Amino acid sequence: MTTLQGTFPDRASALRAASRSPLAREVHRALNAVPRGERIIVAASGGADSTALAVLAVAVAPRGAWAVRLATVDHGLRESSAGDADAVASLAQWLGVRCDRRRVRVQPGARLAARARAARYGALVAAADEAGASTILFAHHAEDQLETLLMRLVRGAGPAAVGGMPARRSLAAGLVLLRPLLERSRSECRALLERLGVPWREDPTNTDRTRVRGRLRHEVLPVLEALRPGAAVRASRAARRVRGAAAVLKCRARRLLDGCGPWDRSVLRRAPREVLAQALRMRLPQASEASIERMVESIRSIALEPRRFQSRGEVLWVRAREVRLER
Numbered sequence: 001m002t003t004l005q006g007t008f009p010d011r012a013s014a015l016r017a018a019s020r021s022p023l024a025r026e027v028h029r030a031l032n033a034v035p036r037g038e039r040i041i042v043a044a045s046g047g048a049d050s051t052a053l054a055v056l057a058v059a060v061a062p063r064g065a066w067a068v069r070l071a072t073v074d075h076g077l078r079e080s081s082a083g084d085a086d087a088v089a090s091l092a093q094w095l096g097v098r099c100d101r102r103r104v105r106v107q108p109g110a111r112l113a114a115r116a117r118a119a120r121y122g123a124l125v126a127a128a129d130e131a132g133a134s135t136i137l138f139a140h141h142a143e144d145q146l147e148t149l150l151m152r153l154v155r156g157a158g159p160a161a162v163g164g165m166p167a168r169r170s171l172a173a174g175l176v177l178l179r180p181l182l183e184r185s186r187s188e189c190r191a192l193l194e195r196l197g198v199p200w201r202e203d204p205t206n207t208d209r210t211r212v213r214g215r216l217r218h219e220v221l222p223v224l225e226a227l228r229p230g231a232a233v234r235a236s237r238a239a240r241r242v243r244g245a246a247a248v249l250k251c252r253a254r255r256l257l258d259g260c261g262p263w264d265r266s267v268l269r270r271a272p273r274e275v276l277a278q279a280l281r282m283r284l285p286q287a288s289e290a291s292i293e294r295m296v297e298s299i300r301s302i303a304l305e306p307r308r309f310q311s312r313g314e315v316l317w318v319r320a321r322e323v324r325l326e327r
Contacts, residue, residue, distance in 0.1 A: 008094040009197040015095075019059040021192055023184055027056045028063060030167070030180035031135075037065045039133040041100070043124055044070045046087035046201040049139035052189035053181060055198060057137055058095045069098040071127040071136075073120045075106050078205070087201050100127045113211075125172050134174060140165055141181045141189060142232035146224075147216045149239055156289055158281055159274070160250065163243030164236070183236045253279035262324040268299050276300070280316075283325060287311040299323060 008014075018024060034040065042057050044050040054070055061068045072088040074081045085101050092099035102123040106116045128136055145164045152161045171177045181189065193200055208214045224231040256271055257263060257279040268276055277296050280287070287295075291309060295316055298307045304320040317324045 008090075008199065011094060011096065014055065014196045014198060015059045017196055018055050018192065021056070023052065023181065023188060023192055024056050024060050026184055027053070027137075027180040028060045030137075030178050031057075031060065031064055031066060033168070033178075034064065034066060034135050034176075037067070038135065039067045039069070039131055040135045040137060041069055041071045041124065041128050041131060041133045042137045043120075043139070044072050044088045044091065045203070046072070046084040046091070047139075047203055047206075048190045048193055048200040049141055049181070049186065051091060051198060051200040052192050053137055053139040054091060054095065055193070055196065056180075058097060068095075069100065069131060069133075070095075071100040071102065071124055073123045074101065074103045075116050075119065076103065077106065077112075077116065084201055084203075087199075091198075100131065102127060121171070125175060128175050129172075135176050135178055136171065138177060138179050139181055139189070140179045141184055141186050142236040143186045143217065143221060145182055145236040145239055146221060146232040147213050149235060150216055150220065151212060158289070159242065159246040159278065162239075163246050164239035166243060167240070183233055183240070185230075185233055249275060249278050250282070253282055257283055260325075262322040265299060265318070265321055265323050268323055273300070284311045284314060284316065286314075 031040070040057065040061075042050065042054045044054050054068075057066075057068050070088055070092045072085050074085045078084075089099045089101065104116075104119040104123050106112065106119050109115075124136055127133075149162065149164045152164070165179060165182065167179045167182050169177050206214070207218070209218055221232065228234070252275050256268065256275055271279075273296060276299065277292055280292050280295050284292070284295075287309075291311060295309050295318070298309070298318045306320075307318040309316040309318070313327060315326045317326065
């Protein structure tokens with residue numbers, strides 16, 4: 001990462017200005033679900049998005065007497081990673097909050113990004129546990145969400161996955177992840193920092209177009225934004241609605257294949273196609289989408305001859321009058 005700006009402004013003035021920004025309203029709205037006086041961790045990398053979130057969290061913290069601290073995780077995968085952690089420590093010092101620096105080891109090889117992400121989340125959960133924090137804030141924004149949606153769409157993901165990242169989810173017992181900026185744009189975060197004069201670091205991997213996410217960010221999202229200004233924010237809001245619909249679908253699907261079976265095939269045949277498909281996904285999480293589609297077609301068909309579908313260690317039997325799952 002490279003530093004775009006070098007020195008910090010007057011803290012009191014910057015926090016006062018940050019607390020009046022539209023982004024502060026989003027952060028405060030998210031934190032309203034956190035009990036007063038709780039400890040909160042901001043996952044910080046030194047980049048613009050997490051730096052903006054850290055400033056906003058500290059700015060609104062007095063409204064709920066929340067105790068904010070920063071946590072940063074160094075994977076050691078880049079030569080500049082120690083400098084990134086130093087930048088977060090400097091930010092924390094300027095903000096007047098504590099900083100928890102963690103280092104994890106991730107071996108090179110397949111699925112490096114996924115393994116590094118898992119290690120980072122594990123380190124942040126450990127930091128929260130040691131600090132007695134109930135909440136970790138992540139700085140994912142609307143463009144991050146749109147990239148995620150597009151990656152999942154082209155993979156043919158199911159309804160829940162197409163809903164993208166949730167604004168809130170459980171990380172561990174008594175620990176919640178919040179993404180307050182999920183429906184705000186990257187440009188808003190940077191504009192806030194520029195207006196306040198707060199420095200951040202730029203990650204060179206963000207310009208890497210050899211990865212799918214990088215190509216989407218630099219080649220696809222600008223086209224969508226040009227066609228429809230505010231596309232990422234609108235897509236993130238749509239994803240929220242899709243997640244709500246997926247939750248309703250999941251509830252109906254759970255009731256459809258309730259218990260251990262066997263299930264009346266005529267009842268399953270009358271169920272809406274997507275409800276049946278979701279019920280099968282939940283019962284057979286290892287099955288491919290192609291397999292799920294074949295099962296749905298078989299159940300809904302008028303054919304009476306038995307059909308057998310294998311999914312890992314489980315077998316779904318579709319018979320003339322019943323559907324049975326065997327292990």
